[in-house]
Amino acid sequence: MATDTATDKVQVWELPRSSDLMRFGPVEAAVTVARLVEGKGDPALLEPGLADRLAVGHLRVQDWDAEHVVLDPVTGRLSSLWLYEERPDLSTLRELAPSPAALGRLLGAVEDLGAFRGRFAELAGQWGPAAVARAETVFRSVLAEEDWGPGGIPRFWELSAVIRPLSLIAGPGAGLRLELPGALLAEEFGADGVVRVDPARLPAGLVHEPTRRFLAAVGLPRDGGMFYLDGPEELLTPFAEEGPEIPGANTRALFSLGGLVEDTSVYVDGVTGAVHAWYHGYGSLVPLNSDVSTLAFTLWLYRREQALEEVHGFTDGLYGQLADAMVDVLAAVDPVPGRATDDEDDWHYWPQVFHDEAGGVL
Numbered sequence: 303m304a305t306d307t308a309t310d311k312v313q314v315w316e317l318p319r320s321s322d323l324m325r326f327g328p329v330e331a332a333v334t335v336a337r338l339v340e341g342k343g344d345p346a347l348l349e350p351g352l353a354d355r356l357a358v359g360h361l362r363v364q365d366w367d368a369e370h371v372v373l374d375p376v377t378g379r380l381s382s383l384w385l386y387e388e389r390p391d392l393s394t395l396r397e398l399a400p401s402p403a404a405l406g407r408l409l410g411a412v413e414d415l416g417a418f419r420g421r422f423a424e425l426a427g428q429w430g431p432a433a434v435a436r437a438e439t440v441f442r443s444v445l446a447e448e449d450w451g452p453g454g455i456p457r458f459w460e461l462s463a464v465i466r467p468l469s470l471i472a473g474p475g476a477g478l479r480l481e482l483p484g485a486l487l488a489e490e491f492g493a494d495g496v497v498r499v500d501p502a503r504l505p506a507g508l509v510h511e512p513t514r515r516f517l518a519a520v521g522l523p524r525d526g527g528m529f530y531l532d533g534p535e536e537l538l539t540p541f542a543e544e545g546p547e548i549p550g551a552n553t554r555a556l557f558s559l560g561g562l563v564e565d566t567s568v569y570v571d572g573v574t575g576a577v578h579a580w581y582h583g584y585g586s587l588v589p590l591n592s593d594v595s596t597l598a599f600t601l602w603l604y605r606r607e608q609a610l611e612e613v614h615g616f617t618d619g620l621y622g623q624l625a626d627a628m629v630d631v632l633a634a635v636d637p638v639p640g641r642a643t644d645d646e647d648d649w650h651y652w653p654q655v656f657h658d659e660a661g662g663v664l
Contacts, residue, residue, distance in 0.1 A: 315378055317358055318406035321413065322630075323623075324371055326359035333357055335372060335383065342387035352395065357383075363622035364629075364641065364657060371398065380405050382458065384619075394619065397456045404448045411444045412462055416469075416634060429473030430483050437467035458623060461616050465627040468603055469634035477512030478575070478595035480635060482520060487598060490605050491523045497531060505538050508557055508572035516594045522559060526601035527608060528655065528663070529568070531560035541569050541580070553587075559597070563663075564655060570594060576638075579651050589638045590651055596636035600652060603631060607664060617664055624664055625656040 317326045336345040336353035345353050355374055360367035361382055370383040378401040384394040399405035414420040421440050425433055441463045445455050475481040487496045498521035504514050517537070524531060531537060541556035556569040556578065567580040568590060577597050579590040591597040607628060611617060616624045632639050632652060640650040655663050 315373060315375070315402050317373075317402050318409055320359070321409045322362060322365075323409060323412060323626075324359055324361055324405075325367060326371070329358070332373070335370075335385065338370075338385060339387050339390050343390045345390065347389070347391040348393070349391075349395065352383075352393070355381075355383075361623065363626055364653070368622055373402070378402060396458065396619065397450075397453055398458060399456075400449050400451065408444065408448070408459060411441060412466065415441060415466055416630070425470065427473075429470055429481075431471065433470040434467045437470055438463055441467065457614070457616065457620060460614060461620055461624060461627060464610055464614065465607065465616075465624065466631060468606060469631045471602070472595070472599055472635065475512075475595055478516060478593045480595040480599055482595060482598060482602075486602060487520065487523060490602050491526070495524050496521045497524050497537065499537055503538075505540070505557060505572070507540070507555060508538065508570070510570075510572060510575040513570060513572075513575040513594050516598075520595075520598065522594070522598060523601050523605075527604055528563050529560055529601050530562075556587075559594070562651070564651075566651065568597070581649070581651075586649070588649055588651070592636050592638045596632075596638070599635060600632060600639075603628065611664065617659075617662075621659045621664065622657070625653075625659075628656045628664070629653045 317329060318324070320326050333356065334353060335348060335355050335357060338357055339345045339348065355372040357370045358373045359371040361369045361371060370385055371380060372383045372395075373380050380398045380402065382396045382398055386392045399408060410420070415422045415437060418426040421444065422437065425437055425440075428436070445459055445463065471486065472480040472482045498519065499517045501514070501518045504517065508514055522531065523529060537559060539558040541553045541558065552571070552573070555572045557572055559568040559570050559577065561567050562579065565582045567582070569578045569580060569587075570576070571578065575593045576589065577591040577593060578587050580587050591600060607624075629639070629641060629652070633641075639652040641653050655661070
């Protein structure tokens with residue numbers, strides 16, 4: 303039977319430091335997978351060679367511990383393990399890295415991409431499709447330097463390579479947080495799939511000039527998958543015609559931008575340009591995006607993910623990690639959406655729906 307701990311084997315391996323993607327426990331506290339199963343299921347049902355692997359940490363999903371990170375104490379290879387203790391034979395093992403040192407380099411590359419450090423320093427101040435493509439190329443060059451063996455690059459890192467660079471599609475804007483590439487929405491949603499508003503139809507109460515310019519020149523998708531509007535006539539309906547008075551909110555300054563799934567309407571504050579969600583089920587008005595530019599970015603990001611999903615199938619086994627990557631990309635350009643939490647009163651629309659695996663949003 304596998305022992306409770308195996309520090310004599312694991313001490314030769316120096317684990318990476320914990321990060322947003324993974325958490326590692328003290329080496330001396332590592333236990334075997336067999337030990338995790340004992341008392342709940344039969345360790346004999348584990349795949350050959352799995353029982354003696356050491357549980358050294360966890361993947362993170364929404365800042366919560368998710369799948370185990372397990373180490374082969376002989377080879378040093380690391381894998382993620384979805385462990386079904388009651389039915390160990392149904393557990394799923396996926397490769398992560400050929401060694402702890404390699405895993406540390408890969409986790410560092412994710413952090414460097416987000417901070418424009420190391421190999422990604424050249425991307426500082428660069429935006430648009432070329433910057434996205436360059437970031438993916440650089441990240442893949444990091445992956446190519448590791449000795450992956452016959453299994454090739456794990457899908458966990460493939461996900462980071464294609465999703466995380468999407469934060470570079472748009473640079474800082476003037477008056478709005480982002481300056482979207484001119485043809486970005488039309489290329490993604492089709493020329494007829496983007497609705498713009500005739501400046502003469504913009505309501506007088508919409509006094510935020512950057513928002514006025516954006517709606518007239520750039521526009522919003524007619525059908526963003528999760529976002530929808532029928533045409534220009536649906537845009538900019540006053541909140542006062544559809545919703546009740548809300549204590550502490552200037553509802554007279556709110557104008558409709560369309561609707562979202564989950565029985566949610568979208569409004570822009572005509573004075574500040576901030577974008578809010580009105581969730582009919584709760585009867586509450588909450589921040590959604592910083593402004594119309596980051597709303598448009600979010601809708602573009604979702605459409606891009608849907609296209610990439612058809613190629614890579616990340617939701618098959620990596621749904622939580624994909625949702626986290628989407629939230630991280632959005633957070634890189636907009637602090638308002640926040641992160642999903644267990645607190646029902648702390649409701650963040652985009653993180654909540656991205657993580658809705660049961661609903662299959664991604």
